[in-house]
Structures are given as C-alpha cells and as structure tokens.
Amino acid sequence: MNWQEMIRKNATTADDIRDYLHLSQEEYEAMKEEIGMFPMSVTQYYLSLINPEDPEDPIRKMAIPSGHVVFTDGVLDTSGEHTNTKLQGLQHKYRQTAFILTTRDCAMFCRHCFRRRLVGKDSEEIAWDLEAVSKYIRSHPEITNVLLSGGDSFMMTTDQIGRWLEKLTVLDQLDFIRFGTRTPVTFPQRILSDPSLTHLLRAYAKRKQIYVVTHFNHPREFTEESIAAIRALQKAGAAVKNQTVFLKGVNDDPQVLADLLRGVTRLGMTEHYIFQCRPVKGVKSRFQVPVSRGIDIVQEALAMQNGLGKSADYTMSHVTGKIRILGKTGSGEILFQYKQAKDPARIGKIFTLKLDEEAAWLPETIEL
Numbered sequence: 001m002n003w004q005e006m007i008r009k010n011a012t013t014a015d016d017i018r019d020y021l022h023l024s025q026e027e028y029e030a031m032k033e034e035i036g037m038f039p040m041s042v043t044q045y046y047l048s049l050i051n052p053e054d055p056e057d058p059i060r061k062m063a064i065p066s067g068h069v070v071f072t073d074g075v076l077d078t079s080g081e082h083t084n085t086k087l088q089g090l091q092h093k094y095r096q097t098a099f100i101l102t103t104r105d106c107a108m109f110c111r112h113c114f115r116r117r118l119v120g121k122d123s124e125e126i127a128w129d130l131e132a133v134s135k136y137i138r139s140h141p142e143i144t145n146v147l148l149s150g151g152d153s154f155m156m157t158t159d160q161i162g163r164w165l166e167k168l169t170v171l172d173q174l175d176f177i178r179f180g181t182r183t184p185v186t187f188p189q190r191i192l193s194d195p196s197l198t199h200l201l202r203a204y205a206k207r208k209q210i211y212v213v214t215h216f217n218h219p220r221e222f223t224e225e226s227i228a229a230i231r232a233l234q235k236a237g238a239a240v241k242n243q244t245v246f247l248k249g250v251n252d253d254p255q256v257l258a259d260l261l262r263g264v265t266r267l268g269m270t271e272h273y274i275f276q277c278r279p280v281k282g283v284k285s286r287f288q289v290p291v292s293r294g295i296d297i298v299q300e301a302l303a304m305q306n307g308l309g310k311s312a313d314y315t316m317s318h319v320t321g322k323i324r325i326l327g328k329t330g331s332g333e334i335l336f337q338y339k340q341a342k343d344p345a346r347i348g349k350i351f352t353l354k355l356d357e358e359a360a361w362l363p364e365t366i367e368l
C-alpha cells in the first residue's frame with residue numbers, strides 16, 4: 001500500500017473510533033458535533049499509539065476531539081497571518097523569511113492546531129503560482145530563507161516538493177530551505193514507504209542546505225518508526241529541528257517535558273521552540289497553560305538537560321512578533337524579550353509585564 005492509500009484509511013468520523021476508544025453515548029454525540037466544526041483525521045499509525053483504556057491519554061488528546069462541550073472562545077488567526085500575506089500563499093512578516101502555505105492537507109489534524117481555519121478545509125490561502133512566489137522573493141533581496149509549510153509540506157507529492165526545490169534552490173539570495181512537517185511524528189510511513197522523497201532531498205541538499213522542522217510534543221511519540229523517519233531525513237542531508245507546543249494535559253509536566261527534550265537531543269535534533277499554545281478557537285480552553293505556571297515547568301525541565309538540551313526558547317508567537325518568555329522577576333513581574341518582530345526596532349527589546357496568574361496570552365498591543 002502506498003502512503004496515499006494509507007491516508008485514505010484515516011479515522012475521520014466518531015463511528016470510526018467509537019468501539020476502539022469505548023466512547024459513551026454522550027462522548028460520541030459531543031464528538032460528532034465537534035467534528036462538524038473542526039474535522040478529525042487520524043492515521044492508523046498515530047491511533048495505535050493511543051492507550052484506549054485511558055481517557056486522559058496525552059496522545060489521544062492531540063488527535064481526538066474532547067468528547068465534551070467545545071468552548072469556542074478564541075480566534076482563528078492569532079498571529080495576524082492575513083495581514084502578513086503579500087500574495088496568495090506567501091506571508092512576509094519577518095524581513096529574512098518568506099513563509100509559504102504549500103498545502104491545506106495534514107496527515108493528522110492535531111486538535112491543538114493554530115491553522116485549523118484552513119487545515120482539511122477548502123482554502124484560498126494556498127500558494128499555487130510558483131513563479132509568482134519566486135518573483136516576489138527575487139524582488140525582496142532581504143529574504144534569506146524560505147519556509148515551506150501548510151498544512152504539512154510533506155503531504156505534497158514528491159514531484160510537487162521537487163518543483164518547489166527546483167524553483168527555490170537556484171536563488172542565490174537564499175541560505176537554506178526549510179520544510180515544516182509533522183509526518184515523522186504522525187505518519188512516518190510518508191517518509192519510510194516512499195524513498196523517492198529522501199532521494200530528492202539528498203539531491204537538492206547538495207545545492208542548498210535543507211532544514212526539516214518537525215513537531216514532537218510527547219516522549220511517547222518516539223517510536224521505532226518515528227526514529228527511523230528522522231534518521232532517514234538526516235541521512236539525506238537535512239538538518240532536523242523540533243518545535244513543541246506546550247499543552248495542558250500533554251506535556252505540562254516537568255518530567256514529561258524533560259524526557260521529550262532529552263529524546264530530541266538523543267536523536268541529534270535541536271529543540272527550536274517550546275511554543276506557548278495560542279488562543280485559537282476551540283483550542284484555548286482545552287490546551288492553554290497559564291504563562292506563570294509555564295515558566296516554572298519549562299525552567300524545571302530545562303534544568304534537567306545538559307547544555308545541548310537547553311537550546312529551546314519558551315516563546316509566544318504573538319501578532320507583533322516572536323516573544324521569548326524569559327522568567328519572573330523578584331517583584332512578581334514576567335520578563336519577555338522580542339526575538340523576532342514585525343517592527344524590526346523591537347528585536348532584542350526586553351520588557352516586563354505584571355500578568356494575572358491565570359493569563360495565558362498577551363494583549364494585542366504591547367507598549368514598550
């Protein structure tokens with residue numbers, strides 16, 4: 001079976017999971033309702049990682065609707081992606097980086113996804129005109145790298161990925177090409193069952209550095225298959241990095257987070273970000289952890305790492321930029337720093353804010 005056929009076997013309805021997860025009638029009805037609002041799609045592989053006997057299983061939380069009333073507070077575009085869109089599918093928020101939405105597809109629809117406005121839905125936000133994208137980049141010499149994301153960029157066919165690489169790797173101004181993909185975690189068969197992808201990456205890695213940024217959130221996601229997928233990408237010449245979303249009931253525990261970071265380092269990846277979960281509709285109430293508690297947990301987990309394992313920044317991807325959450329001051333304030341900013345004058349700026357103990361996000365406007 002090829003990977004496209006495997007994806008067609010994903011669990012997408014409450015009926016598909018009813019018996020396996022022993023759903024009560026109430027949970028079944030609530031899931032049907034939630035799936036109507038935010039579609040579900042779980043690979044058979046990721047489903048097999050769930051402990052069906054544990055309703056609080058962290059893997060289950062990332063894949064399966066809650067089975068309770070869905071609170072739809074929050075917004076769908078938390079980072080102002082629409083205002084950063086320069087042409088269809090291309091966002092240019094930070095000077096050096098062009099961000100391309102290459103597909104609306106994902107192997108699995110994560111329940112905590114911040115792009116749920118487009119994942120698995122009809123979307124007019126996807127880039128289809130490669131020449132227009134290339135032209136935009138050429139006319140902006142300040143762009144030094146491109147991030148191909150979505151959705152999940154490895155859900156494109158290998159031929160489609162090849163077309164992007166052919167177009168982009170000839171641009172001298174680019175230092176590297178980055179792929180955003182969760183397939184090593186949710187669907188390693190995409191990489192393992194289709195060697196044409198790693199052959200392609202190996203060929204283009206000779207021309208331009210390739211980074212793959214993936215998304216492990218829990219130590220139980222390190223399996224024989226996911227490890228083999230990471231190894232295959234590394235062998236193809238890609239530098240692999242991880243970013244984690246900090247999630248209530250999944251990794252908001254110092255030991256769990258510490259084990260995750262150790263697993264990342266053990267595999268020769270570096271942890272790029274631990275992202276504060278965004279206030280996304282239907283995600284906020286289920287997954288957000290208050291910043292104050294988050295600082296304590298992240299610091300405890302980082303204290304358990306050696307130097308290499310301490311590379312992650314606990315960060316909020318805010319509408320104004322990427323804000324590092326540095327820690328607490330003696331007077332009960334929280335210390336932040338702009339790592340990236342829409343307004344370049346803010347980059348590097350440190351500021352403090354007095355936040356409510358339960359606050360999980362910053363206001364839209366930040367006075368410096």
Ligand code: SF4
Nearest residue numbers: 106109110113151182
């Ligand atoms: S793989 Fe990424 S884009 Fe796709 S559903 Fe998960 S978090 Fe969202």
